[in-house]
Amino acid sequence: MKIRRSGRLVDMTRYLLDHPHHLISLTIFAERYKSAKSSISEDLDIVSEMLEHEGTGRLVTVPGAAGGVMFIPTWSSEKALPFIDDLCERVARPDRLLPGGYLYLTDLLGNPRMVKQMGQVFASVFSQKKVDVVMTIATKGIPLAYAVAEQLGVPFVIVRSDSRVTEGSTVSINYVSGSSKAIRTMALARRSLPRGANVLLIDDFMKAGGTIRGMMSLLSEFEAKVAGVGVLIEAEGAEKKMVSEYVSLMKLADVDVDLGQIQVKRGNVDQYFTSDGNT
């Protein structure tokens, strides 16, 4: 059945959003809709214009026989910065404060729409990097890592901090927690990471950075490379960070348990979003 332009636009949008960072040959669309490639090209121009207008991403066209079109999720500054400011406000609510100065974030990290948008912001920041795999450590960062991986069109792997791993042989390392100076263990299934992979590390929280450093040591055991580091919240503190390069969406400036006050501001992510509206 030949499909008209209006129908093609609906289905093409769905298909492209479902396959971020994947090169899709125009032939696939031409056969799918029984339409000429010239019509498909015109459709793609409309989709591209609308995605850029909404600030959610762009289409990249690769010419030639092996070419095609690729959807790259990239948020504009007009979309990203208000989202991050809204996140900061939500995190700063005093009722999040838990004994020991911890923050209750379960509601945010358990809200698929919020997590997906965090993933879209990270995917925007790392869209130019070569990323083969996203890696996180259990438990709370898993949904975020999933969302980032989905938007980058790559798989994700989960490092475990316990030994109850039923994934075959594992590689494990000891590492020093940066803030408590305790020695901990992390483990990853040997099969889950190909040698030489470019790995984006994602975590929900970074204090001194000991956990991220641990994941970096683990990567070197796999002869894999660090493609980048992204954390949802970094704690601004006196401790020297054990990780020099990272992108944070939020920065926890101050937590006053006695007064019940939490100060949260934009993380260093805002340097990736300029005032002209582009990443």
Add this chain to the structure above:
Amino acid sequence: MKIRRSGRLVDMTRYLLDHPHHLISLTIFAERYKSAKSSISEDLDIVSEMLEHEGTGRLVTVPGAAGGVMFIPTWSSEKALPFIDDLCERVARPDRLLPGGYLYLTDLLGNPRMVKQMGQVFASVFSQKKVDVVMTIATKGIPLAYAVAEQLGVPFVIVRSDSRVTEGSTVSINYVSGSSKAIRTMALARRSLPRGANVLLIDDFMKAGGTIRGMMSLLSEFEAKVAGVGVLIEAEGAEKKMVSEYVSLMKLADVDVDLGQIQVKRGNVDQYFTSDGNT
């Protein structure tokens, strides 16, 4: 800026796919695109027709002043059954077999596109149930629970099997693992589940069902109700199941460690997909 039909169709598709199970007032679209509601209605007819044609979902229109349109992800049988059969084939590959008869599933559960599609199948099955929250237990089922929650437009919560919980006061219970008869503990943050919530339980693997039963006991501590149970793979075995009603995508019929053979067939999910192509 007034936006033409072709642009509206692209953006509307993106918006609807991003907000499953949410009632969206036509006024929102009319203001967003500076267009008459009659034009918006015509656009929605085109989107609806195309989604049903592709078997990925349908639009439900609620008439009246408080009405609007809702996207319900519901896969057709023509889409769901081949996907499940493909999953079965992937799981049956002999190189998944690990010592102790465990299966290596990290690649499948770490592939966002596969996991999203599993989520879409479960969301199709449970689309008519009243679900307020999706619940899973750490660690491997988390991405699947996220995907199901995303497609149902609800939050998800993660039950922990360790005590390193930094989420404030928790409710914990002891339960008996159905297969090993060992006593285990699971815990959930008190704040994370509202009283009386309708909860869909999701897990990656079910043998005798002890873990699911444990989650049910935990729910009763929260005076919450079981809206349904979904597992990716159930093990077919001699043990009596401790859970009577559940939906499984796959059934592990036989694992022969010596011969290196794994037999996997469709789970009971196939009764939800009939041959006329509708759920």
